Amino acid sequence: MNILVCVKQVPDTTEIKIDPVKNTLIRDGVPAIVNTFDAYALEAAARIKDKNPNTHIVVVSMGPQNAINALKECLAIAADKAYLVSGRKFGGSDTLATSYILENAMRKIEELEGCKFDAVFCGKQAIDGDTAQVGPELAEHLGYPQITCALECEEKDGRFEVIKEGEELNMLIGIQAPCVITFTKPGFDPRYPSIKRKMAANRAEVPILDESAFPDIDLTRIGLSGSPTAVKKTFVPQQMQDGMIIDEGTARTSTVKLAQILSDKKVI
Amino acid sequence: MEAKTKDLWVFIETKDDGSAKNGGIELLNPGRGLADKQEGRLVAVVIGSNVGRAVEEAAQQDADEILVIDGAEYSPYTTDAYVDAMYHLIEKYGPTTLMIAATLNGRDMGPRLACRLKTGLTADCTNIDIDENTGDIAWTRPAFGGNLMATILCSNTRPQMGTVRPGVYKKAVAVTPHAEIKKEAFHVEPGKIRTELIKVIKNVTEEIVNLEGAEIIVSGGRGVKGPDGFELIKALADALDGTVGASRAAVDSGWIGHAHQVGQTGKTVAPKLYIACGISGAIQHRAGMSGSACIVAINKDPKAPIFGVAHYGIVGDLFEVLPILTEEVEKLRA
DSSP, X not given: OEEEEEEOEEEOGGGOEEETTTTEEEOTTOXXXXXXXXXXXXXXXXXXXXXXXXXEEEEEEXXXXXXXXXXXXXXXXXXXXXXXXXXXXXXXXXHHXXXXXXXHHXXXXXXXXXXXXXXXXXXXXOTTTOXXXXXXXXXXXXXXXXXXXXXXXXXXXXXXXXXXXXXXXXXXXXXXXXEEEEEOOOSSXXXXXXXXXXXXXXXXXXXXXXXXXXXXOOGGGSTTTTOSOEEEEEEOOOOOXXXXXXXXXXXXXXXXXXXXXXXXXXXX | OOOSSOOEEEEEEBOTTSOBOHHHHHHHHHHHHHHHHTTSOEEEEEEESSOHHHHHHHHTTTOSEEEEEEOXXXXXXXXXXXXXXXXXXXXXXOOSXXXXXXXXXXXXXXXXXXXXXXXXXXXXESEEEEOTTTOSEEEEEEEGGGTEEEEEEOOSSSSEEEEEOTTSSXXXXXXXXXXXXXXXXXXXXXXXXXXEEEEEEXXXXXXXXXXXXXXXXXXXXXXXXXHHHHHHHHHHHHHTTOEEEEOHHHHHTTSSOGGGBXXXXXXXXXXXXXXXXXOOOOHHHHHHHTTOSEEEEEEXXXXXXXXXXXXXXXXSOHHHHHHHHHHHHHHHHO
């Protein structure tokens, strides 16, 4: 069993603050982390390997050179091999262009590793962009079936059985291999790396695939100019200002007043 | 793909009983105005099995035309069948715009379809308008956990596509139907559907929480400080016959199950009354609840952003305020 896990290095969005004067994002000093949902995808692959130790887990990330840190973390946790896809011509790609590059990367990695991937695991979305598009778009480029928002995944007789999150009830779905599965937050925490694995990961070589690794890639379909969508503007959301703070002196009097207002307005 | 018409399409997702999910129906409301501005027709695309009710609902929302694909293979939803069906329709009729509700299935189908059409898709929009300069749709969506909003255009490929968060737009008042109903015989061979629903799972570890349908929600955040603090939230929710919600911080801390989460990575809600307790109100949370009719915030920090969307606020300690509020509510409702 061979599994490719796609990961993205992202700023920890819970640490992002707004500059109250300039009304812009403060990105400096925000720690970079492995996208939370991608960590769940890696954990799902690791659980398959727990049952079947012959499983080969490869992680791939597209991003700047320092995304090697995220890949090394994945190596420390569970991955056997990591590749970074990084090149100037890839910058500015939207999800369609990114998924096209990842399709090419997957085929290249299959060639380099001398294997065929039975499944591609992704996080359901990255916490910085929140589009949830790269996984299904990659599945379409590859022509593979897909399941999004998986919680757990098991290999069974050459196919996968996946627990998929539903709006009300979850579903158990069978899917043919090879396939693309995107993962959401499961009911368990991903494992931590051991010291031994951490040290090995620090020493590991992470090959970088740049433009030259893909001589046949269609340059009109990548980067800023190859992306169908373009960001016209960004802005920090405005707050509304017509709220009323109830302050009657003490917690009790204020709370009683609040209850009275809600009752008068027939809200309760 | 080139657009063959100036029409704006709204995908209407259907339930197992053949009725429409709200998300799609709601989009016909803003869709009406946008279609007029684009000088095209408003087309509802209904796919499912025995979808008579959904067609009726769409007709009452002022659609000019309803395209219907009806077949047993479209229930339950599968990526393969729906993408094939939508691709067939778009290739045949060439709309200029396609809007899809950002439900789990909408966000599963949308990107795959956009990729097959080699066009752009903007995910999970919270506002849709027309860009004055280009006449393209201006899709506005949150990014960076909602800390930043981005307006996105798809100028060179058609259809321009977006998924729109359910609950952002409200259904319009029903009109006398005037839509032309066009049935399309398109079937997907069973062999082309590569996933199989084995069973629906009753989740034993997490209860079913119907936040979307709740009239009153009492939510707790980081300020609740632990599972014990949620007992106070539950007590107030019980007194109000309401449902317990939570911020991502509280869920990630393991104080309460993910099924309770309101916000960007949880549920989008729009109840009659939303009481946010100890929730600072990062925009990713606000984006999930700011459509509520009445919002009450209880927080120690007077500068907490939650007060920016609250109709009523108390700056105070929730451990002090909540028991009093519960007591008062019980008195008033007795």
